[in-house]
Amino acid sequence: MIEFLDTAANAGGVLTTIVAVVLAMVQPGRRKRRHRARVRAHVVRVSRYRSVDREVASWRVKAEIEAALAAEEARVKAERRVALALVFVPPGQRERYRQEWVNEMAQLSPQEAGVFALHLLLLAPQMGIMLALKRIFGRA
Amino acid sequence: MGEPRMTLATRAVLAAFLAGPADEHYGLQIADAAGLPGGTIYPILIRLEQCGWLESRWEDIDPQEEGRPQRRYYRLSERGAQAATTAMAKASDRKRRGFLAARPQGGAA
Numbered sequence: 624m625i626e627f628l629d630t631a632a633n634a635g636g637v638l639t640t641i642v643a644v645v646l647a648m649v650q651p652g653r654r655k656r657r658h659r660a661r662v663r664a665h666v667v668r669v670s671r672y673r674s675v676d677r678e679v680a681s682w683r684v685k686a687e688i689e690a691a692l693a694a695e696e697a698r699v700k701a702e703r704r705v706a707l708a709l710v711f712v713p714p715g716q717r718e719r720y721r722q723e724w725v726n727e728m729a730q731l732s733p734q735e736a737g738v739f740a741l742h743l744l745l746l747a748p749q750m751g752i753m754l755a756l757k758r759i760f761g762r763a
Numbered sequence: 764m765g766e767p768r769m770t771l772a773t774r775a776v777l778a779a780f781l782a783g784p785a786d787e788h789y790g791l792q793i794a795d796a797a798g799l800p801g802g803t804i805y806p807i808l809i810r811l812e813q814c815g816w817l818e819s820r821w822e823d824i825d826p827q828e829e830g831r832p833q834r835r836y837y838r839l840s841e842r843g844a845q846a847a848t849t850a851m852a853k854a855s856d857r858k859r860r861g862f863l864a865a866r867p868q869g870g871a872a
Binding site (some may be wrong): 724731743757 | 789790791800801802803805806809810813829833834835855
């Protein structure tokens, strides 16, 4: 500011100096007002973004929770199907097949595991008969 | 022990094994190679194992170290490799003969 006034004074004109002094006195107030207005606008903008962000985040969280619940439900359904299929398997061999099927299902997505378990369940009576015949007669 | 029925699915499973007779395969791998849904191959595997064509064993790994559960591996037994090759040849021969028999014979006009 002082440099500005010096420059104005050196430039000569009294009027120029007066204008410079007036400007120097007025400008900080203007600047403050402009600055405040800018800050206010920025705050409003940010708060708008934040509310949108919050909404998007809540949708995302909801979608993630729903997907996790659906996956868990599919997994439980697949496990139930395997448990039901194992009813047809002779007791002595149940553990082996349970472990084998559950381990295979662990490498699949919940939906794929559900289909895998459904096929097992549909074919379980056939498997059960084969295993039982082998156990009873020593042949299939 | 008897011979398994050579259905299309059984042939597909045997073909997967015969592609590498000394190789070991686990359930999903066999299903993939045979082009069958994962859960449908177990009756075939049980049947082939009961016939003595397949041998199986649990994979010897530490599941926590590997980050996946143990697999049950199946492989053709020595007898199974021979019997499967013969049975596959017989089945394809039967199929070929069936196809030839279905062809029109022609005859005198």
